[in-house]
Amino acid sequence: MGFATTIEQTIGMLDSLKSLYRNDYSMEFYGSWRDLSSKDTILEIFRIEENGDRYKQGDYYMHLSNSLPFDTYRELIDSIMLGFDQGSYRNRRVPRELASSAINILYAPLIKKQVPDDRLGEYFELYREVSIHLMKFGSGSYFCNEPDFIAMSINDEVYNTIIDRLQNHPKYPERYKQEFFEKEAKKFNPLLYDSIGIPQRIKNLSKEDLEGLRKWNEEDEAYLRRWNTFLILDAQAKERGMTVEEFFYERQVGSYYDQFGMVGYYNISCVFSYVMKTNDPRLFEPCREFLEKHPDYKAYPEGCREFFGLE
DSSP states (O other), X not given: OEEESSHHHHHHHHHHHHHHHHHOTTOOEEEEEEOOSSTTOOEEEEEOOSOXXXXXXXXXXXXXXXXXXXXXXXXXXXXXXXXOOTXXXXXXXXXXXXXXXXXXXXXXXXXXXXXXXXXXXXXXXXXXHHHHHHHHHTXXXXXXXXXXXXXXXXXXXXXXXXXXXXXXXXXXXXXXXXXXXXXXXXXXXXXXXXXXXXXXXXXXXXXXXXXXXXXXOHHHHHHHHHHHHHHHHHHHHHHTXXXXXXXXXXXXXXXXXXXXXXXXXXXXXXXXXXXXXXXXXXXXXXXXXXXXXXXXXXXSOXXXXXXXXXX
16 A cells, blocks of 8 residues: 555555455454664555465555654554544554554653653653553553553553443443454354264264375365364363354354454453552452453453452
8 A cells, every 4th residue: 555654644544444444354454563664654554465374465564663753653643543433343453553553662662761751751641542542442451561660651541441441341342243243254154063964974983094084085074174173162062061053152252362353351361460460459359340240251360360369
């Protein structure tokens, strides 16, 4: 898509990309920060030309310059906040990626104590604003890295935002489910958890028979992959007292760090890590109450429930 050297150009490129991303469910978008070839460049966006480990041909990648003046970051953040659309998680992905890049750029000089004393206040103020913005989107990790750093950057608004996530808005809104499933529909292929149509001769195979897999034709290999997947899911489902279909759904959308995508819990495990390190009195009880109220939340640190006296 090119590069931008002014705030106006940057916002125009981001708006164009947001429209593409919102309407093309086959496309993914990634963001990062780096040294750019020209010091005048604020942002560059390019389309990926070949498949890689993390992305595929046709996706888009954004690079935000990591060497801009502080005032440019300030103006850029103010501009993307104004256009932040709360109605769709896909609309929010583009500004969220830029905000994530910006906060990492701010974090580096702050944690390394490279910011002049007379500018610390405005750096921390912008860091807090972006952090609150991201926490409302669903990620609290930017306040949970270093306790000493958090002590300098946390304030009443940050506390209130975290507590609000824990008490009132622990999960992504239900209205995101339709969008999520439209985007992820191909991952919910019934053949992944269904044994219908698999020949009995495949189901009767012993473990020893599996060693001859490479000698089989493609159709038999496909049947075997389906059967093995079904057996794994079936065993794990039975351990949890669930059907295969229920477990497959939960595995896709209800587990792992932020409970997979936009359907489950917000990514708040770092809040528990922070409280376990600091015993912060303002967050201890809200965290304990959250864990007690939401026993299905699993993305907490090791030893967390014991720390809060729940086991």
